[in-house]
Amino acid sequence: MLSKKLELLGAEKHGAFGVDCETYHTAAAISSQGQTGKLMYVMHNSEYPLSCFALFENGPCLIADANFDTLMVKLKGFFQNAKANKIESRGTRYQYCDFLVKVGTVTMGPSARGISVEVEYCPCVIANDCWNLLMEFMQSFMGSHTPSIPSVFGTKHDSIYSPADTMVQYMELFNKIRKQQQVPVAGIR
Amino acid sequence: MADGVLSPGVNLEAFSQAIAAIQALRSSVTRVFDCLKDGMRNKETLEGREKGFVAAFQESLHSVSRDLGELERLSNLVGKPSENHPLHNSGLLSLDPVQDKTPLYSQLLQAYKWSNKLQYHAGLASGLLNQQSLKRSANQMGVSAKRRPKAQPTTLVLPPQAGLVATPELPILPHDSLREGSEKRIKDLFLLLRYVDDVINRIDRMFPEMSIQLSRPNGTSAMLLVTLGKVLKVIVVMRSLFIDRTIVKGYNENVYTDDGKLDIWSKSNYQVFQKVTDHATTALLHYQLPQMPDVVVRSFMTWLRSYIKLFQAPCQRCGKFLQDGLPPTWRDFRTLEAFHDTCRQ
């Protein structure tokens, strides 16, 4: 239904995209030394095929080469992959003027859990500058489902938006989806 | 069909006669060689043999020259294929029986028509352009000024506070200064460059959110790279103090070519900046005051600065941010208010 509205607006299909996220637990050896077991997320985004993103909840975001994955296999003594928690979103990219919209189905294991919507306004590098403009655009095809301002915007102020900011938003969205069955639509950037 | 095309310039009867004459010539030539090949026939006496051979040879040579003469006479009668065919010799292509297989002739005709039309339209366009030449710089003004008697020479008046040597008037045109000594010319040019630098520097200091980088990759004419906040970059090509060309690009777009020079030809990848580029070009035509080019540059930069809120300012007419997927890309020349391209008065 969203796709139909987008196409009615005049958006054109422009390939496919995919974002996936794997969860790693810190192994017992580290957590026994007083640290609480932290979760680390290793994510990939088809928009940046040569990169691999490693994020801690509320923590730093590390951008590495794609072969970071093999490193994680070697480090399995410290980080254990929670296979069942793999979650991903796949779908279609749309282009409308300078907007890039990605509508994806979020799946965890075999079951579909919801829909993700990523909206990017490519000409603008400061997320806060174009938020109102993005809102207006999202309202035009999402109506009342338009999300409120994402938390990353608050901390960014006037700094330049980076791919890592997108990944943080996907991580937050995926975490929300894991916790609840019914899923809200999320707007990103 | 072939007759129809050829007939105006060709005598058909003479033509067929000429073909017959060619056949006759060929057979007589063949006879000469036959005679030579056979050599002397067997006759009683050697003398008789020689006589018979020479007579036969002479006769056959005579018939050759006779036939040749006839052919020459006829070829004059045949006449030339018509010269006034519109396509000249290429018109003969239409006679080619292979025409059904190769579309060469029809293609040729189309190309001919096309180039005719092109020439016609180019003529119209050049006529129109000549009528509406945009006289926005003193250089062009100077040309028309020469027609007026006692016209003031086109000069750029240097303000005294510019901190330069006391030359009240500074020729701006290289060909004006050519008449004077080369020493003075170089001095003038040097002063002009310093003056341009000075004007640009003052504008740079005037607007903190705007940074201007001046470079002279091609000798005397300056190029500016204006960075406006984190919103956009503008490449400005100058000719002395007149702005020749501007290209607006995104803050995250590359403005250099592969060899590290400012890329003054390629446009932005984003529709919004392509639109702003169009408006900036319009602004160049709007702000014109040939006697005070520094004021023009300053007004243009002031106008350009209003794009700092390109993504934040709603349209002053419809109150919206987006129209057809674009933010308000137009800025009023006087009030600097934001409008959509279609919402401006």
Ligand SMILES: [Zn+2]
């Ligand atoms: Zn408007």
